[in-house]
Amino acid sequence: xxxxxxxxxxxxxxxxxxxxxxxxxxxxxxQEGTFAQGKMDGERDAKGNELxxxxxxxxxxxxxxxxxxxxxxxxxxxxxxxxxxxxxxxTDGYQNNARNKNVGYxxxxxxxxxxxxxxxxxxxxIE
Numbered sequence: 001x002x003x004x005x006x007x008x009x010x011x012x013x014x015x016x017x018x019x020x021x022x023x024x025x026x027x028x029x030x031q032e033g034t035f036a037q038g039k040m041d042g043e044r045d046a047k048g049n050e051l052x053x054x055x056x057x058x059x060x061x062x063x064x065x066x067x068x069x070x071x072x073x074x075x076x077x078x079x080x081x082x083x084x085x086x087x088x089x090x091t092d093g094y095q096n097n098a099r100n101k102n103v104g105y106x107x108x109x110x111x112x113x114x115x116x117x118x119x120x121x122x123x124x125x126i127e
Contacts, residue, residue: 033082038089045078046094048101056109067106072098 049072055063074094079087117123 033086035085035089038082038086038091039093040089041078041086042074042090042093042095043097045074045090046072046097046101048072048098048105050105052102052105053109053112056106056111057113058109060110060113064103064106064110067102068099070099070102071095072102 052063052067055066057063059066072095074091079090082090
């Protein structure tokens with residue numbers, strides 16, 4: 001009798017675990033192609049381009065503005081075989097995060113130019 005009650009408890013725990021695990025895996029599969037998942041992945045994968053430092057050095061505020069207004073293109077291999085919602089989210093997240101990094105690089109270049117110019121005495125106006 002005691003063995004039967006232990007067996008029933010073990011089977012009950014197993015069935016409850018299965019009933020909880022199956023919906024969780026289905027939910028994870030459904031979220032894989034969502035806009036939110038794509039946005040998170042795009043933000044994670046975004047890389048800025050360090051060449052924007054040169055735009056900041058050479059063009060100043062215009063280089064910073066160009067870095068802000070130009071939209072970086074996400075890598076095509078990250079979008080192959082994905083749902084339309086995922087692609088939209090990935091593109092949005094990638095462009096926003098990469099743009100912020102590019103603007104940061106351009107601002108850094110502009111700041112470096114101003115610092116070097118000031119150190120060289122470029123702002124001194126002795127007549």
